[in-house]
Structures are given as C-alpha cells and as structure tokens.
Amino acid sequence: xxxxxEQLFEAAKKYIPGGVNSPVRAFGSVGRTPRFISSAxxxxxxxxxxxxxxxxxxxxxxxxxxxxxxxxxxxxQEACEDxxxxxxxxxxxxxxxxxxxxxxxxxxxxxxxxxxTEAVMSAVRVARGYTKRDKIIKFKGCYHGHSDGLLxxxxxxxxxxxxxxxxxxxxxxxKNTLVAQFNDSTSVEELFAxxxxxxxxxxxxxxxxxxxxxxxxxxxxxxxxxxxxxCGALLIFDExxxxxxxxxxxxxxxxxxxxxxxxxxxxxxxxxxxxxxxxRKEIMEMVSPVGPxxxxxxxxxxxxxxxxxxxxxMILKEDxxxxxxxxxxxxxxxxxxxxxxxDVVCVNQIGSLLSIFFSDRGVTDYESAIASHTGKYAEYxxxxxxxxxxxxxxxxxxxxxxxxxxxxxxxxxxxxxxxYFSRFRSTKGK
Ligand SMILES: *Cc1c(COP(=O)(O)O)cnc(C)c1O
Numbered sequence: 001x002x003x004x005x006e007q008l009f010e011a012a013k014k015y016i017p018g019g020v021n022s023p024v025r026a027f028g029s030v031g032r033t034p035r036f037i038s039s040a041x042x043x044x045x046x047x048x049x050x051x052x053x054x055x056x057x058x059x060x061x062x063x064x065x066x067x068x069x070x071x072x073x074x075x076x077q078e079a080c081e082d083x084x085x086x087x088x089x090x091x092x093x094x095x096x097x098x099x100x101x102x103x104x105x106x107x108x109x110x111x112x113x114x115x116x117t118e119a120v121m122s123a124v125r126v127a128r129g130y131t132k133r134d135k136i137i138k139f140k141g142c143y144h145g146h147s148d149g150l151l152x153x154x155x156x157x158x159x160x161x162x163x164x165x166x167x168x169x170x171x172x173x174x175k176n177t178l179v180a181q182f183n184d185s186t187s188v189e190e191l192f193a194x195x196x197x198x199x200x201x202x203x204x205x206x207x208x209x210x211x212x213x214x215x216x217x218x219x220x221x222x223x224x225x226x227x228x229x230x231c232g233a234l235l236i237f238d239e240x241x242x243x244x245x246x247x248x249x250x251x252x253x254x255x256x257x258x259x260x261x262x263x264x265x266x267x268x269x270x271x272x273x274x275x276x277x278x279x280r281k282e283i284m285e286m287v288s289p290v291g292p293x294x295x296x297x298x299x300x301x302x303x304x305x306x307x308x309x310x311x312x313x314m315i316l317k318e319d320x321x322x323x324x325x326x327x328x329x330x331x332x333x334x335x336x337x338x339x340x341x342x343d344v345v346c347v348n349q350i351g352s353l354l355s356i357f358f359s360d361r362g363v364t365d366y367e368s369a370i371a372s373h374t375g376k377y378a379e380y381x382x383x384x385x386x387x388x389x390x391x392x393x394x395x396x397x398x399x400x401x402x403x404x405x406x407x408x409x410x411x412x413x414x415x416x417x418x419x420y421f422s423r424f425r426s427t428k429g430k
Contacts (some may be wrong), residue, residue, distance in 0.1 A: 003049045005048055009034060032382060043055055056401070069404075085304075095306075136202070140181055142204060188223070214355075244312075270312030376424070
C-alpha cells in the first residue's frame, strides 16, 4: 500500500523538478521517500499520513522556538488583517532594524531582503563597492546561498583557481571568487599574497554548519579579523544559521569578534522569508538610495514576515536563560551518543547545533567532513525516521535544537540513537 507521501511525491515529480522546491528535501542521499508535512506544533512535525515525528530539522534553523509558537502566530494573524504587502515603508521595519542593531554587535545599519541568498549576494556587492576591489575569498564547504558568484569549488590548482559548482554558472562569474580551506590560515595568507590589493572581502560561516557542523579552531576567526584589517579587506560573517542561535548576538558575540558586514536569515524571519545584511553605518551608506550600490526588493520588509521576525527576536531577548537551556539539550544528546557510539562517530556540538559524523577521526574542514561514511548515515537516518525521529536527510546538515524540545522527547531520541549505535557497533566487525 502506497502512503499518501508516496502518492504526493509521484504527483509532485510531474510538476516540480524532482518533486521538491529545494534539493535536500528529496531525501536523495538517504534513499527514502520524503514525508509531506501537513502541520507542526512545538517539537513535533506531522505528515500527511498522520506520522508524528520529533523534529530536529526545525526548517533548517528558523524554528528556534519550536513550531507554531502561540505569540508569534497571534501577532502574524493580527498583522494579516491589516494587509499582506504595501511596497512602502512601515513602522515594523524600523522596529526590526533597531532590534537587529541592538542585538548584533557588528550591525548599526541593516537592510532587509527576502532570503539568506539575497542577503549574502548583496553584502558581497557592498564589500566590493566599498573597497573598489573585485575578488573575494570563501572557504571550501561553507555555503552562502545559491547566487552565481558563490557557487564555486576549488579548481585543480586549488590556491589560484576556482570553478563553478553548478551548471549554468559562467566561469567568468566565479573567477573573482577564491577558495581557501576552513581552519587553515596559511591557505588564506597565500591567497592574500598572490592577490595583493585585490581582495574586497573574506566571507565565512564563523561556525560552518553546511558541511555538517564544523567549529573554528582556536584563533582562526581572530586571524581572519587581523588579516582582513591589515590588507584593507572587509570581513563578512555569514550568520544566516548562527545569528540569534549561538547567542542573541550570534557567533560574533559568542566569540567576541566583530566583522565588518554580517548576513542574517532563518531565525531573523521567525519562520517567514526574511534575510538581512548590515554593518557599520559608513559601509552601509554605500547602499542605494544613499550610495552607489544598487539593491532592491518588491517584498523586502514585508509586514507579515517582519512581524514574525520581531516577535521571535523579542521572545529570545526577554528570556536570557534560553541559550543555556538550548545548549544543555544539545550537550545531552552529544554525550549519550559519544558514550554509546565511541570512536565510530565524531560528534561536533556548539550551542544548539550538533552533527554526528560517521567518521572515526576529527572533522575540522571540508576534506575531513566528506570522509564520513554516508551509507552508514543513511542507515541511521532510516532507523530514526521509522522510530518517529526526524533528523536531516543528509550527513552534511546540522541537527537543530529548539526551545520546544521536551526532556521526554530528547530522552526518547537518545534511547533510539543508543539502540541504533549498539547494533551498529555489534555488527561492525562482521
Ligand atoms: C541557509 C543559508 C544561506 C541561504 O539562505 P536561503 O534563505 O536558503 O537563501 C546562506 N548562508 C548560510 C550560512 C545558510 O545556512
């Protein structure tokens, strides 16, 4: 008997490429049929067949409060009554921009857009406009959305060339994007030395969370701050995941390092489509209509999305204990997995972000991340899914904890993970 999800997936594939509106949702690397979701509440997500699952994807990050937080939903409902969009300024945008400036150390002035991709694309444009330089440095394994210039991988002469990481991106569009190795200062120094006076910015996920969670080595972010300053380049922290997640002020507050520009997304929209980029006033004054860098958006600062963002940030701000509780939950899972799985896995955890790599060595960069055993991950994923636990359908995505995760659900999750790992270990030698 086909499930409703299976039927819908077949139907979806007729009208939508691969049946999904974002590739990872297709469950391609885990060999299962994606669950079509009908509703979600708290830490639970419910599919069209009535399967209720404990959700550790949390929409890939926005769901820090859990699903359908009553305060957020109420404000959004009220806002809908006043109209969905005007294409004109509103008081709410002032409120959100002020909140962002208050919470994020590196941001005085910010611009709202509709996605993380747009935020990063625009921040890079500002950095280039401000420095009057063209080249940027990004890190292998860091994801910054799908704009042409950032969809690059290192070329064969790794330190000097980069090539498009997607069909349809002209090589000309990526020739100004240089690729360095995460946690490898030498690779950055070499790029600066080979491109003197040409680097506009270094962009980094201060905690990488799109190759699985990979922490910056001690001193690495300090090094990036120092070399960019020394060489007249800007430092851009892509905090689309880490913003409002590692702490109220994001990774920059957590590590005490202030970048020149910051990009935000995910949590800042409280579950609605918002991205934002911002920095010091002097830099952001490059942006049109004040300055010469053009950037616009029909639905930018949308009143409904802005309402969800404001309410979410207000709830986080009012509750200083929240980050500690979130971290304890992630630590709990990390500890139990390490105890049972031992050296079969590498667990990287920081704040409410967590990755369980199927690798017997430390994961500190792209190479060590992709050395993980994705087949074993798929098996683990299936085991959890069948037990009603919804984790990312890819080894290279983070596990997200929310305020709504109950102790009971976390204990159940740990029990199922331990069950899986004790079997996995006992069959390891066969
Ligand atoms: C998700 C993400 C993006 C892209 O955001 P979208 O809203 O999906 O366009 C950019 N950077 C990082 C670090 C992300 O995690």
